[in-house]
Amino acid sequence: MTTTAPRDEQLWSRCDGCASLLYRKRLRRNLDVCPECGSHARLDAPDRVAQLVDPDSFTPLPERAVRVDPIGFVDALPYPHRLSAARTGTGLDEAVVCGTARVGGHPVALAVMDFRFLGGSLGCAVGELITRTAERALADATPLVLVTASGGARMQEGALSLMQMATVSQAVAGLREAGLLTVSVITDPTYGGVAASFATNTDVVLAENGARLGFAGPRVIRQVTGATLPEGFQTAEFLLRHGQVDLVVPRHALRGRLTALLAAAEAGRRVPVPRQEPAPRPAAGADAPAAAPGPARDAWETVRTARHPGRPTTLDYLETAFDGFVELHGDRLGADCPAIVGGVARLDGRPVMVIGHQKGHTTAELVARNFGMASPAGHRKALRLMRLAARLRLPVVTLVDTPGADPGVAAEQQGQAAAIAENILALSVLPTPVVAVVTGEGGSGGALALAVADRVLMLEHAVYSVISPEGCAAILWPDSSAAPQAARALRLTAADLCRLGVVDEVVPEPRPAAHGDPAGAAELLGRAVTANLAPLLAVPPATLVRRRRQRFRRFGAARAADLNVQRDALRNGARTEVAQ
Numbered sequence: 405m406t407t408t409a410p411r412d413e414q415l416w417s418r419c420d421g422c423a424s425l426l427y428r429k430r431l432r433r434n435l436d437v438c439p440e441c442g443s444h445a446r447l448d449a450p451d452r453v454a455q456l457v458d459p460d461s462f463t464p465l466p467e468r469a470v471r472v473d474p475i476g477f478v479d480a481l482p483y484p485h486r487l488s489a490a491r492t493g494t495g496l497d498e499a500v501v502c503g504t505a506r507v508g509g510h511p512v513a514l515a516v517m518d519f520r521f522l523g524g525s526l527g528c529a530v531g532e533l534i535t536r537t538a539e540r541a542l543a544d545a546t547p548l549v550l551v552t553a554s555g556g557a558r559m560q561e562g563a564l565s566l567m568q569m570a571t572v573s574q575a576v577a578g579l580r581e582a583g584l585l586t587v588s589v590i591t592d593p594t595y596g597g598v599a600a601s602f603a604t605n606t607d608v609v610l611a612e613n614g615a616r617l618g619f620a621g622p623r624v625i626r627q628v629t630g631a632t633l634p635e636g637f638q639t640a641e642f643l644l645r646h647g648q649v650d651l652v653v654p655r656h657a658l659r660g661r662l663t664a665l666l667a668a669a670e671a672g673r674r675v676p677v678p679r680q681e682p683a684p685r686p687a688a689g690a691d692a693p694a695a696a697p698g699p700a701r702d703a704w705e706t707v708r709t710a711r712h713p714g715r716p717t718t719l720d721y722l723e724t725a726f727d728g729f730v731e732l733h734g735d736r737l738g739a740d741c742p743a744i745v746g747g748v749a750r751l752d753g754r755p756v757m758v759i760g761h762q763k764g765h766t767t768a769e770l771v772a773r774n775f776g777m778a779s780p781a782g783h784r785k786a787l788r789l790m791r792l793a794a795r796l797r798l799p800v801v802t803l804v805d806t807p808g809a810d811p812g813v814a815a816e817q818q819g820q821a822a823a824i825a826e827n828i829l830a831l832s833v834l835p836t837p838v839v840a841v842v843t844g845e846g847g848s849g850g851a852l853a854l855a856v857a858d859r860v861l862m863l864e865h866a867v868y869s870v871i872s873p874e875g876c877a878a879i880l881w882p883d884s885s886a887a888p889q890a891a892r893a894l895r896l897t898a899a900d901l902c903r904l905g906v907v908d909e910v911v912p913e914p915r916p917a918a919h920g921d922p923a924g925a926a927e928l929l930g931r932a933v934t935a936n937l938a939p940l941l942a943v944p945p946a947t948l949v950r951r952r953r954q955r956f957r958r959f960g961a962a963r964a965a966d967l968n969v970q971r972d973a974l975r976n977g978a979r980t981e982v983a984q
């Protein structure tokens with residue numbers, strides 16, 4: 405916002421976005437967001453702190469900025485003169501304000517950059533202060549929140565400024581090792597060395613509406629390449645589309661989003677990590693027979709039910725079976741795949757990381773979500789969230805509903821096979837409980853990329869298969885019209901897979917199926933996941949991983965004899981349970 409004539413300065417401001425003349429008090433009440441056009445004016449660090457943290461909870465760090473002029477830099481003015489002018493102009497010691505505070509009742513260590521101070525540039529003192537803030541977070545075992553606003557590294561301190569990117573990053577790494585949440589809040593503008601270090605190497609990256617972030621600024625890119633830059637280049641929305649940030653958040657929602665993330669991280673830390681293996685006891689439902697299936701259906705009919713457009717999707721379950729979902733976007737490498745959704749949510753009061761395939765109910769929704777077929781970016785987003793969950797000690801719940809991974813040309817170019825392979829590997833050693841639920845179609849490798857779990861559940865009318873019945877029929881039968889026969893032959897129903905030991909438990913659906921009573925289906929799903937998750941929380945991570953690997957080890961040929969017994973049971977149409 406540009407203030408008008410000095411006499412009116414305290415009363416009126418002109419919006420940089422729409423040029424409206426705004427009553428200053430009204431603007432302040434609206435968090436310096438223009439009520440006319442929604443433009444977010446830049447905030448200085450003290451105002452930002454006041455908006456973000458609980459009242460009276462901010463305590464500045466005792467450390468003062470050190471005065472440094474390491475290389476005796478002089479341009480039109482000696483560097484110390486510029487520093488003095490910045491100090492006078494802002495009332496700050498340096499381009500960052502650091503301290504501890506509470507946000508929504510949760511303790512944090514907080515560093516907030518101020519663009520007014522030499523363009524928020526990152527020099528030795530700023531690097532030192534942010535590093536001290538991270539060290540304080542580590543000492544207090546609290547999350548770290550960094551609010552960035554910077555043109556980049558401070559030229560006047562030469563290569564020592566460049567080193568600050570590494571100094572702060574190694575402190576962020578320390579928090580990562582300790583399983584403490586780090587969040588950056590990108591504000592306008594965030595560029596250069598700050599963008600290429602602690603603004604983006606944190607666990608969660610939130611971008612405020614209207615923020616721009618990039619390594620090189622638009623002017624430099626135009627000069628170097630001569631290219632015309634696309635509309636909205638480097639804006640928050642552009643970054644979201646290209647997988648660079650988790651969320652774009654309007655200013656008034658920042659506190660709420662931060663609070664939800666901090667609550668999830670705090671809950672993960674409250675649960676003590678079990679060191680001793682508990683006395684062996686059966687996992688939930690291991691003794692009980694799988695939920696009594698309804699009247700036997702033909703496998704092809706089940707395939708059609710599993711694909712019913714009214715069947716609840718992952719986002720439906722997140723609305724109904726879970727609470728407080730905060731979606732996290734992007735693979736941080738260039739894309740945000742719409743066929744995979746994920747983020748933190750609560751299940752029965754406990755924070756979990758939920759990751760699932762997303763289809764849709766209408767043709768438009770299905771097209772927008774690529775029919776639930778994940779791209780390599782989708783698998784990489786899932787991988788990022790799995791690893792984040794493990795660091796924060798949050799259990800992972802996956803909801804599987806995909807015809808298969810995206811079979812397109814671009815997906816192949818971007819390494820679809822390797823992306824799936826990496827997820828299977830990562831899940832098999834993930835040191836946190838994982839419960840997978842096949843809710844609709846469990847199609848091939850795309851499904852398995854989310855289903856290497858401690859407990860694998862399957863909805864009563866879901867299917868899980870190495871290939872679609874149509875695909876199988878086209879290859880092994882004269883033509884794809886033999887899909888119903890192929891469906892029967894593939895043994896892809898929940899009851900069949902339970903007998904084969906691929907699935908641990910069948911989750912019953914309301915009659916006739918989930919699409920007839922989505923709320924009822926959500927309740928049954930929530931109950932089943934909660935029951936299966938509870939015993940896993942008492943298992944030390946190393947034991948979890950060992951058991952999970954054993955679980956999948958047993959599908960090897962050494963178990964062929966057992967599998968033959970199961971095959972005979974299937975052939976006889978026996979409904980008897982086969983001992984695991």
Ligand SMILES: [Zn+2]
Pocket residue numbers: 419420421422423424438439440441442443
């Ligand atoms: Zn405006």
